[in-house]
Amino acid sequence: MKKVGRFMGLFAALALLLVTMTACGSSKALSKQDVLKVDTNANTITWGVKADTKLFGLMNIKTSIDQGFEVDIAKALTKEILGKDGKAIFVPITSSTRVPLLRNGNIDAIIATMTITPERAKQVDFTRSYFNAGQSILVKKGSSIKSVKDLNKKGKVVIGVVGSNSVQNIGKFAPKAKLLQMSDYAQALTALKSGQGDALTTDNGILYGMSADNPGYVVVGGSFTQEPYGIAVNKGQTNFKNRINKALTAIEKDGTYNKILMKWFGNVQGFNYEEMKR
Amino acid sequence: MQTFIDAYSWLNLRYLLQGLWVTVEVSVISVILSFILGTILGVIRYSEIKYFSAIVGFVIDLIRNLPLLLIIFFTYFGLPNLGFKPPVIAAAIIAMTVFESMMIAEIVRSGIIAIDKGQMEGAQSNGIGYWTALRIVVLPQAMKNMVPALVSQFISLIKDTSLGTIIVLPEMMYHAQIIYGQNTNYIIPMFVALAVLYFIVCYALSLVGKYFERRLA
Amino acid sequence: MIHIFATEWQPLLQGFGQTLLCSIIALFFSLIIGTMFAIFEIMPNKAMRVIGNIYVEVFRNIPLLVITMFFFVVIPLYVVKISGFAAGTIGLTIYTSAFIAETVRAGIQSVDGGQMEGAQSNGLSFWQAMRHIILPQAFKIVIPPLGNQFINLVKNSSVLAFVAGFDLMYQGNMIANDTLQTMSTFFAVGILYLIITMPLSYYMRHLEKKLA
The missing domain is CATH 3.40.190.10 (Periplasmic binding protein-like II)
Structure with a gap:
């Protein structure tokens, strides 16, 4: 009986520990700061990108620099938001780390083959789609x-x-x-x-x-679904989200978007550039 | 065959070896720290100090029974809540050290118990204090019996560093994933390379263990 | 976290079942196979000792993921089609048995060497002496490190996640990816692992006290 008691005590203590940790995790002072303001002052935006996905975000072994469509789009967006001297920093993420990194403020936005879904939109804010995969x-x-x-x-x-x-x-x-x-x-x-x-x-x-x-x-069989990829920012960062959307429209209008699309997908067999350009 | 030749280009191998270096770095630091911490905790656990030993025992059980993957994850993402934002390598070392210390504490405790109780009493009746007797009479003998279990645990530790991929620790497994991300066909050559490289490191440790086992016997 | 349990209990429960099943199967077989190879390692016959040694050193020193992947992708090409669950369980059994062999060998060797000779000079065969005299004493000594190995086994069963074995970690990854509630999902998964490993470690401690 004493053993059972100790066992229960163990679980109670654990549960308490977990609750405090999750509680701390969700109420971050960070989420109250305006990321757009902070980033403009620092002249830097930190993006979470893929490091193991060909064409979208892949670490170049020789140079240790991340390369891909999403990396280039993020660079173009950074220039559009912060001006010519704006700096983009890239942090490699995995599907397990992306949201905790965003919540903890290690990254400002996720641009990593992330499909916009209603379920996910409960946890993060998505921008307009920047790529329509299927x-x-x-x-x-x-x-x-x-x-x-x-x-x-x-x-x-x-x-x-x-x-x-x-x-x-x-x-x-x-x-x-x-x-x-x-x-x-x-x-x-x-x-x-x-x-x-x-x-x-x-x-x-x-x-x-x-x-x-x-x-x-x-x-x-061609593609049977629409998978609109969106950029994710922390819930409540409406200024930042709107600014990214505006920048996205700008790079679509001035042809930068199409140039980047052509650079990465122009030679991919079966890829319909005409259909995807904006 | 051509795939293997392409996959083992100097560039890729160098990248893999850079990963191996991080694996070794994290492993060595964690082995040293967890050996020290684990021995202390094991002795406390054995000594039955009122309340204190029970609390230590409780913590050991709790951490030992959680998956290391989750401990690494929560170290990296939980510590910032306490006002300390560790770099990835530090987070991995902290998590590995905490977890492995608990495993080692259990080994140390059982190693001491296996030593004849009479020795402790004998030493104490000869006027040696409890802690001194433990340190110079019991622990050295216990260590001898513990070598195989300790070596097994350290081998697990080396391979467990690969769990650090979850927080993007740039160790060997993660680098292998980046390499076969360049070309999906490289996956089997990379897994073969991983097996060989881990084997070399772990087997070397195993030989060192065998050497100590013989020398202490 | 409570929210995750409430909405995702179905996949979590399935994952819990698969993890438990895999752990039980792997624990049973790795204990048998491990003890067998431990005895090989200390047999008078040199060939057997070499076989035992090679088995232990090879499988203990390469990553579990590599062994499991071998069964998942190579065996179906040349031998027989096996599921991710089977591949993972076989891989886990082989891997853990090498660790158990090493643990049990150390236990056997720490039993006084004179006992084997004594038993044999009293007319018992090597195997009889092993079974009735040496192994019972050896197991008593190795229960704590064996407990460590069993707990490692349960947690290492998460290798199933890499070969679509539908275990706890696999389901956890799925849920975290769909809902993006990574932290709470992993907390829930951690608690479910504790439900398996905690009683196991308490049982081992109980066994240790009983046999002492």
Whole structure:
């Protein structure tokens, strides 16, 4: 009985610890500061970006500098907001760290292949979409699967990647299929190659990149969803959000956006530049 | 085959070795700190000091039973709430040290218990104080028995540094992920390289352990 | 955090079940396999000693993720298709058994060497002496480090998350990604792990006291 008592005490203490920590976590003085003002004074914006995603945000091993479409867009937005001398700092993030880093003030905004969803919009504020991805499927050449509809059968297995929206999408378009989520793109492709699934689903830009590296695998059926990528800022940072939206409109108008789009996706097979330019 | 040759370009290998360096750095510091802290905690736990030992025991159980991944995560994101914003490497070292100390404390406690009780009493009846007897009679003998368990724990520690990828610690596993992010085909060569490099480091530690085991026997 | 439990109890419960199942299977088999290799390591036969040694040093010193990935992506290509759960559980069993072998070996060797000789000169075979005289004493000594290994095992079962094994960590990642409530989700996951590991460590302590 004494043991049970000690056990309960342990749990009570733990629960208390957790509650205090979460309580501290949510009521941050940081979220009350106006990020736009702070950043303008410091002449710097800190962006959370991907470091392992080809075309969007990938660390260059030689130079240790992050490169990609999203990095260039963030640079252009920074120049637009802060002026020519404005500095953009890039912090590599993962899907587990992005929101806590934002909340703790380590980063000002997330620009990292993040699809705008209503569920997520409860936790962060999204800007207007800066890229309209769509999910497609990648299969082995000669596979009987021609589109997402062919996957809607019992026994079919679809491989997804943590971070993209595959759970909801496959649930909607192929509810009978089983979904396996892998932790990164390379692991997902390797699982597909070893026959752990019939198709791989994620955002089409990434799939085209995989297909280019692996000629035996093709993207089929076009995209079956809309995945608007948005920039996330802390809840309540309305000034900052509006300023980013305004800057986004500006770089779309002056052609900077299209230049960056062309630079990263112009040579990607299957990518429709005309459809995506703004 | 060509994939392996491409994947093992000097540029990639150098990047992987830079990651290995961080892995070793974090491991060595954590091993040293957690060995010291763990021994102290283990002795306290053994000594049955009123209330104090019970509280220490409670903390040991609590931390030991949580996944290290979460401890790393909460160290990095929780400490800023207490007014201290650690850099990634410091957060990883703090989390590893705290966690591994608890594991080591448990090993040390059981190592002392396994030593014949009579020795402690004998030493004390010869006029040596409790703490001195513990330090010069019991602990050295206990250490001898503990070597295999300690080495196993340190091997776990080295590999557990890879959990630091969750907070973007630039260690070997994270660097491997960046490399196979460049080309998805590099994943298998990278996993082979990881296996070999971790093996070299851990096996070296294992040999050192075997050496001590023989020497102390 | 309470909110996460309220809305996401279904995947969390499923993850809890998978983690528990994987842990129990892996614990059972790694204890048997580990003890077997520990005995190999101290057998008079040199070939057996070498086999035992190689097994322990190889599997103890490479990352669990690599072993698991091998079963998940290489075995299906050449041998048989296995699920992520099976691949993870097999990987975890092999990995942990190497650690258990090392722990048990140390325990056997700390039992006085004269006992084996004594038992054998009294007409017991190597295996009989091992089973009735040496192992019971060795296990008594190694319970605390063995407890450490068991707890490590439960927590290492999170390797299933990397091979879509639908365990606690996998579900936690899913929920955190959908809701963006990373901190609270991980708190919830941590508590569910504690529900498995806490009683386990208390049981080991109880066993230690009982046998002492």
